[in-house]
Amino acid sequence: MPDTTKLIENLVEKYGKKRESLLPILKGIIEEERYLSEDRMLEVAKALDISGAEVYGTASFYSFLDLKPRGKHIIRVCKTIVCDMKGKNEVLKTIKDCLGINVGETTSDGTFTLLQTNCIGQCDHAPAMLIDGEVYNELNAEKVRNIIKEYKLNRQN
Amino acid sequence: MASQVKRADIIFAPYSEYPYKILGEALKKSPDDIIDALIKSGLRGRGGAGFPTGLKWKFAKKAQGDEKYVVCNADEGEPGTFKDRDILVKVPRKMLSGMGICAHVTGATKGFIYLRAEYDYLKDALQKEIDFFHQHCEKYGLDFHVEIKSGAGAYVVGEETALLNSAEGKRGEPRNKPPFPVTEGFLNKPTVVNNVETFVNAMMVCRIGAEEFAKYGMRGQKGSKLFSIAGDTPKPGVYELELGLTVEELVNEFGDGNTKAVQVGGVSGFCVPSAKFKEKTIGFPGKDDVNYIPTGGSIMLFNHTRSMYHVLENYLEFFEEESCGQCTPCRVGTQQLLKGIKAIKKGKKDPAYLDTLYKLAETMKITSKCGLGQSVANSFCSIVDEFKEEIIY
Incomplete structure (x- = not known):
């Protein structure tokens, strides 16, 4: 993990000090640290010369900008109507069983966080989920178990 | 025989010409001719609201501004919608051509594609297409630069003024209209915001002509x-x-x-x-x-295996989470509708309470600030009208 002050410096350099840069910078921090801590938000506020409240107000608006510590891999299972009809509950149950966590929780080793999300535009291949932005669709229990297994085995680093 | 749907093949039909040929040809036409063709074609915005595209471009062309923007709304968040995803994957050049033609018509020099966070996985391939597009802009002498702006998970940002706020790095809350984006849009500059599919269609009007399109x-x-x-x-x-x-x-x-x-x-x-x-x-x-x-x-x-109560509950959970909270009718209304139908279902509220909820939905329609709060009544009332028993019992 890069030095965090350095991380924000790099992001500000990449996207600029304009107000429009706020979202890309926050997303850049999420990419590295998975969530936005109070300290990080204050650092960003200082770097962009806006108030901490502005940064927090913006960050808290968006569901993909987490404000709580998250695991290395964030699983977001779609819960909107079509995925719900096509077996979302089975997908959720399988993940809960595999990882021993409930929705909103993170595994004790900090590897996975399980969340639900609204429509991800995969209704023609429902049920579907995102893991760190990658799409997995046409899910069933077996497929979910294999995906989780693959993440545990191959994506440790 | 029962009447049938009529298939069309405009959007995904393969290019028979070299890339960006139509863009090159359109750039030789006068902006007014292109606007006339769009108006004649009857093309209306494909995001759902259906504003006539030709008029929108005309207003943006007329608007005074040292800088203008062309924005492609790829924040496809409406549940059950995924067609823009296919356009972005299969025919991004048609979409970019449409944006280029819009830049030519309106005099915009900058543009961006607002891509929803759920489609982040499409970003790298799309960026390559944009680079390829820029090469052609340069070749044709079109001063126009497009970038991708990524969303961060918020349904309401699909509303055009909320999208502009989000692109400016703010909370994605809808603005009051007027002013409309065509006069005061991104950074308060004249801005055309169109759906992904609308840009493809605008390009196709240039390719096949307004008469053919209107057929x-x-x-x-x-x-x-x-x-x-x-x-x-x-x-x-x-x-x-x-x-x-x-x-x-x-x-x-x-x-x-x-x-x-x-x-x-x-x-x-x-x-x-x-x-x-x-x-x-x-x-x-x-x-x-x-x-x-x-x-x-x-x-x-x-x-017939589906419970319409369950469907409505799922919708309302969606609205309750996605309401931006800015205006009271929508923020409180979505919460109360959800709470209300649950209470009726559990027998904690009298079935007649559904009438009160119905009135609440109708009130939200006329008092909410943006399309989100205004449209909750569409599904709520149409489901309650037809499936009242399922909702109550």
């Missing part, structure tokens, strides 16, 4: 439209069909033989029960024409 469509509707078909159907997917088809024709083609209701236009649209399949037409309504239902493309089919 598509039935029952007075113009053009073809992409539909995202999902739910209880044996063949979910993206289909291009002529506008103006009835729900019955759609069900004949895509239903599973047991269709009970069709949700047209996503959760912000209307639920059509089987008794009304024949009379409801998909397209843009004229004045007071209740039998036309517009859609950004979302079509969800439900068969």
